[in-house]
Amino acid sequence: xxxxxxxxxxxxxxxxxxxxxxxxxxxxxxxxxxxxxxxxxxxxxxxxxxxxxxxxxxxxxxxxxxxxxxxxxxxxxxxxxxxxxxxxxxxxxxxxxxxxxxxxxxxxxxxxxxxxxxxxxxxxxxxxxxxxxxxxxxxxxxxxxxxxxxxxxxxxxxxxxxxxxxxxxxxxxxxxxxxxxxxxxxxxxxxxxxxxxxxxxxxxxxxxxxxxxxxxxxxxxxxxxxxxxxxxxxxxxxxxxxxxxxxxxxxxxxxxxxxxxxxxxxxxxxxxxxxxxxxxxxxxxxxxxxxxxxxxxxxxxxxxxxxxxxxxxxxxxxxxxxxxxxxxxxxxxxxxxxx
Amino acid sequence: xxxxxxxxxxxxxxxxxxxxxxxxxxxxxxxxxxxxxxxxxxxxxxxxxxxxxxxxxxxxxxxxxxxxxxxxxxxxxxxxxxxxxxxxxxxxxxxxxxxxxxxxxxxxxxxxxxxxxxxxxxxxxxxxxxxxxxxxxxxxxxxxxxxxxxxxxxxxxxxxxxxxxxxxxxxxxxxxxxxxxxxxxxxxxxxxxxxxxxxxxxxxxxxxxxxxxxxxxxxxxxxxxxxxxxxxxxxxxxxxxxxxxxxxxxxxxxxxxxxxxxxxxxxxxxxxxxxxxxxxxxxxxxxxxxxxxxxxxxxxxxxxxxxxxxxxxxxxxxxxxxxxxxxxxxxxxxxxxxxxxxxxxxxxxxxx
Numbered sequence: 001x002x003x004x005x006x007x008x009x010x011x012x013x014x015x016x017x018x019x020x021x022x023x024x025x026x027x028x029x030x031x032x033x034x035x036x037x038x039x040x041x042x043x044x045x046x047x048x049x050x051x052x053x054x055x056x057x058x059x060x061x062x063x064x065x066x067x068x069x070x071x072x073x074x075x076x077x078x079x080x081x082x083x084x085x086x087x088x089x090x091x092x093x094x095x096x097x098x099x100x101x102x103x104x105x106x107x108x109x110x111x112x113x114x115x116x117x118x119x120x121x122x123x124x125x126x127x128x129x130x131x132x133x134x135x136x137x138x139x140x141x142x143x144x145x146x147x148x149x150x151x152x153x154x155x156x157x158x159x160x161x162x163x164x165x166x167x168x169x170x171x172x173x174x175x176x177x178x179x180x181x182x183x184x185x186x187x188x189x190x191x192x193x194x195x196x197x198x199x200x201x202x203x204x205x206x207x208x209x210x211x212x213x214x215x216x217x218x219x220x221x222x223x224x225x226x227x228x229x230x231x232x233x234x235x236x237x238x239x240x241x242x243x244x245x246x247x248x249x250x251x252x253x254x255x256x257x258x259x260x261x262x263x264x265x266x267x268x269x270x271x272x273x274x275x276x277x278x279x280x281x282x283x284x285x286x287x288x289x290x291x292x293x294x295x296x297x298x299x300x301x302x303x304x305x306x307x308x309x310x311x312x313x314x315x316x317x318x319x320x321x322x323x324x325x326x327x328x329x330x331x332x333x334x335x336x337x338x339x
Numbered sequence: 340x341x342x343x344x345x346x347x348x349x350x351x352x353x354x355x356x357x358x359x360x361x362x363x364x365x366x367x368x369x370x371x372x373x374x375x376x377x378x379x380x381x382x383x384x385x386x387x388x389x390x391x392x393x394x395x396x397x398x399x400x401x402x403x404x405x406x407x408x409x410x411x412x413x414x415x416x417x418x419x420x421x422x423x424x425x426x427x428x429x430x431x432x433x434x435x436x437x438x439x440x441x442x443x444x445x446x447x448x449x450x451x452x453x454x455x456x457x458x459x460x461x462x463x464x465x466x467x468x469x470x471x472x473x474x475x476x477x478x479x480x481x482x483x484x485x486x487x488x489x490x491x492x493x494x495x496x497x498x499x500x501x502x503x504x505x506x507x508x509x510x511x512x513x514x515x516x517x518x519x520x521x522x523x524x525x526x527x528x529x530x531x532x533x534x535x536x537x538x539x540x541x542x543x544x545x546x547x548x549x550x551x552x553x554x555x556x557x558x559x560x561x562x563x564x565x566x567x568x569x570x571x572x573x574x575x576x577x578x579x580x581x582x583x584x585x586x587x588x589x590x591x592x593x594x595x596x597x598x599x600x601x602x603x604x605x606x607x608x609x610x611x612x613x614x615x616x617x618x619x620x621x622x623x624x625x626x627x628x629x630x631x632x633x634x635x636x637x638x639x640x641x642x643x644x645x646x647x648x649x650x651x652x653x654x655x656x657x658x659x660x661x662x663x664x665x666x667x668x669x670x671x672x673x674x675x676x677x678x679x680x681x682x683x684x685x686x687x688x689x690x691x
Contacts, residue, residue, distance in 0.1 A: 037568070094481040096470065098470065139439075194465060327457070
């Protein structure tokens with residue numbers, strides 16, 4: 001599907017990324033010249049770990065063993081360079097890795113590069129493949145739900161891992177105007193904060209999440225009441241959903257907009273999650289959709305708010321807040337709006 | 340932006356207050372950091388849970404903070420090519436050896452690339468912007484670019500920005516198989532004259548405290564940073580550098596020192612040749628990787644060196660042994676070439 005020979009031992013992360021990135025570039029309708037000048041800001045959590053973990057068992061028995069080709073793509077930046085070279089995007093290129101908020105940060109960074117006039121168009125997003133490393137990692141933390149995850153449910157018992165890639169082509173306002181293009185959506189706000197509470201856990205009051213959402217709305221120049229939908233981080237872990245729920249309550253008080261986690265549909269795609277959910281947000285804006293929070297049954301005793309449970313169509317969706325939180329208390333919020 | 344504090348853990352004697360530091364020269368294939376007694380810098384209760392690379396990063400960051408006489412900052416930005424390698428390997432080994440049973444989550448938690456910037460934030464109770472760039476040799480420069488944008492946005496005033504990478508025995512073995520290192524040990528000060536295949540492995544952590552205003556502790560002004568797009572021809576590199584300098588109202592004639600990312604590997608150094616010849620017509624050039632070895636964020640160490648040269652107005656012999664440097668050092672340009680035909684540039688100017 002990616003059009004890459006199997007013998008290259010290219011990481012699945014890079015291949016997933018290439019497929020999504022190719023689709024985004026095609027849909028953006030860039031000319032050949034524009035594509036060549038286009039930059040890439042990608043994100044992932046563990047680089048080419050799916051290949052590295054095949055190399056290690058052999059290597060550990062004897063340091064001269066193990067196929068070297070398998071570790072060539074171990075570094076997080078490899079998949080970004082690979083996507084850039086396959087699609088012949090020769091502009092500015094970098095990679096972000098902040099665990100589960102990685103690709104929300106790459107979207108934010110790309111949007112700021114454009115705002116600062118450093119480029120006219122840039123491919124932003126992220127990709128992550130399932131790996132034994134991450135599956136065992138989350139299992140060792142005892143936060144994997146063997147059943148389907150139940151974000152914001154009183155009886156939620158952990159997350160489901162997923163894999164995938166999401167990419168968006170961001171273009172400057174002046175470039176869009178000059179070409180009389182109709183953009184899908186606009187990145188109007190963004191913020192990143194740090195909980196500075198614990199390496200893996202979010203603070204119970206969700207201070208970092210609250211600040212990220214508040215600051216993102218401030219940058220967008222809109223009031224909380226103008227938000228039509230929140231695509232929550234909503235992993236389904238005890239800790240995240242309580243902390244995020246409290247942050248939403250703190251910001252929106254008694255009248256929060258519809259909110260839901262789409263992770264029951266995709267699993268938690270880690271470094272790709274922010275970008276995949278940003279693509280969902282674009283879809284929601286374009287089609288007037290609000291997504292349901294699957295498998296929810298009972299309200300959390302610590303929260304007064306409950307997620308949206310139905311797929312709503314024909315809604316007037318103008319502004320969406322999309323949350324992505326990661327290890328290290330890394331909290332990012334994006335505001336994605338109708339143009 | 341002004342660099343008002345800096346700290347480095349490196350294979351050299353960079354933990355002390357002396358510059359030029361007494362140079363360390365040893366016959367080796369890998370330069371390991373000369374690490375300080377972390378207990379003196381990081382509270383032992385916290386330090387016990389930190390991996391080596393985190394301790395290196397945190398110590399460099401705290402040194403920069405202390406020099407600038409600050410208690411905390413508004414944002415922490417890190418660049419790291421390989422991230423927390425030792426913890427990553429530890430968890431990989433555990434999966435392999437324990438057959439995926441009864442795993443201790445600690446190495447997994449600490450394997451995440453943003454552990455260093457997060458631990459700094461945790462220690463400083465810094466709830467502001469926190470970012471980690473992981474794009475090989477462009478990692479540190481990406482963080483600097485982000486930092487300069489943050490400063491322009493005006494929300495964040497005090498920034499900690501650093502570049503950190505650690506070497507581990509396994510990573511060293513793997514990269515050796517890729518043919519990156521010298522086959523035979525050599526004295527590191529002879530690296531630039533070795534002119535055969537391979538370089539010396541290196542590692543280090545360098546952090547900088549950046550503020551909008553200069554003060555009594557100022558080292559230098561960070562005038563500009565850039566990572567180029569792919570440049571087709573070597574002549575494009577010179578044009579790119581000229582354009583970059585012009586934005587700061589400078590030309591190559593104005594430069595007092597140029598630090599190049601050559602690493603003593605004949606295959607790499609030959610790719611610098613055209614650029615070097617051209618720059619040498621107007622400005623003395625020097626290399627720095629004979630001091631710190633090769634690693635993704637070595638340019639952060641180069642920036643640490645440049646900061647000290649600009650503040651002390653001295654260029655040590657072990658840095659500029661080819662060409663005399665002028666009386667007054669006003670501007671230093673750090674140039675690194677990447678294998679995919681890109682270059683990165685960091686321009687520092689003297690304050691005063």
